[in-house]
Amino acid sequence: MGELTVKVRGIDFSYGSEKALKNINMEADAGEITGIIGPNAAGKSTLLKCIAGMLNLDQGSITINGGKVRELDKDRLSKRVSFLPQDTSTRAVLPVIEAVLIGKVHSLSWNVKNREVEEAWKMLEKLGIDNLAERHLNELSGGQKQMVNIAQSLVRKPNVFLLDEPTTNLDLQHQLEVLDLIKIMTIEEKIATIVSSHDLNQVTRYADKLVVLNGGSVYTTGEPESVLTTDMMKTVYRVNSRIDNGAGNIPRVIPISSTEKEKEMKRKIEDLKSKSEDIEG
């Protein structure tokens, strides 16, 4: 286990009168990926934004390497934390090399220093996308754009990397490539990476630890094999499922049916089947 970097202690957050997070406690370690899972509106994105210092907490505290997020000024915080939101569908007419440079927006001046260009270039090389350097963002595919976003985030050398559903809208090949890359960079650069995801099997494969959110509260937290249970799936996701242990003893969720409308749906399907048989008969 790496050194402890992010500590979330008893935080509450509300959008107006609506409580989005209630008494959240969690930790994320350097060199590890912490996965945040939970159904829609569980508070995954809100929690990430709170850690990024983008939202003001009602109560509780978040510390990064001992320093309270609330007390850090925006410049210092942004040097430590990099937040990659879910929607990054930009159509900016901007060359990739400059898009990566923007990762260092606080130190850039009108005349960009050679050292800064060199750093951006090295990051592109590390991610294997230096061939895209001169292309404009609006000409790239979703997968390529996400690679550029990751380069842009990592060129800042953050201690904490927050990613909100980073593989949404990507095809399977790019999903795996992006997550492999995040895993490698997390270990190499000793970053505390926190990833929210709807894809349970994928996040389980890459995360060292999972935090399950339900209705704005932490339902459970721990290693994937202890967290992913049929009970958790039933209570949090309202889904009947089976958990298989796949290759490398990584648990895999096989969803079977919704617990909410199982009977109603089955009845409708049976009705439709018998109707079509009558017509054919």
Next chain:
Amino acid sequence: MRKAEEVYGEIKKHKKFLIFALAVGCVVIFLTDVSIGSAWLSIREILSAVFLQGSNHMNKVIIWTIRLPMSLMALLVGASLGIAGAEMQTMLDNPLASPYTLGVAAGAGFGAALAIVLGVSAVPIVGEALVPVNAFFFALIACFGIYFLAKIKKASKEMMVLAGIAILFLFQSLLALLQYFASEDALRAIVFWLMGSLQKATWFKLGLLGIVLIPVSLLLAKNSWKLTSLRLGDERAEGLGVDVEGLRLKTMIAVSLLTAVAVSFTGTIGFVGLVGPHIARMLVGESQKFFLPASALAGSILLLAASVGTKVVIPGIIFPIGILTSLTGIPFFLGLILTRRGGYWES
């Protein structure tokens, strides 16, 4: 293997060349504008009148008191509208935004009309300055109106556009009311003001415009990378540590002031602030380091070309410039759009 500086150097070289080409075009069209008028002057006559002591006195008077102020006004107002349009499109993330989107020009139009119809100003001033001073005062009211409305909702771009539209319609209605009650002469004067004109350019007005244009440009240049980051989306920019709300409010005030000064002296000249930035974007992309100077130059070229047009349409008569900005710019703009592959803005 290629080196970082080599790749970035090539990108910069290409864009710098395009900006240089725009600058050359701007100089050429500026000299053309100065040379055209009721008396045609050669480049040699212009240069000798400007730089030599013992040159033709009549030429000196024509150039120093009429031609140069008018052409410089076209240059500076074009640059101001180009810059203001570029930043409005950037901070509102909207290709249809222009310096007039937030109702600043509508405020100026109402202020000018009030001075023309009633002969009174909101600030105690009389004489020739009555109309521009009142126009500027009401443009500022519009500007601060949007500022306070936008601040309530944390300067979201949607709120800014909606607040701007509300202010735009408010001043347009008030202007229509004034026009309804105005005498025939006053009505003609209002319409003429709204069409825009460079004829009342003076060195004093040029100085005032320069005083606003220079610090605004420096402020935008200082924040150039942060402004570029806005094109990645608000959340992404915030995730990179940019104070999006503060940046947007600061930029909005700066470009509204610039627009207010420009339209107060020349009337509401359309098209330049909308299309200048599009031309710049197509040529050099959206990195503000290149986008900003290219938008200023494209704005200047469009307004200078229109100014040339106003003098040659009917020889001896200067046509209202607001009519010609679109007519001269559209062929060039359409040419650029039609020769490009794919879109460059849609998300």
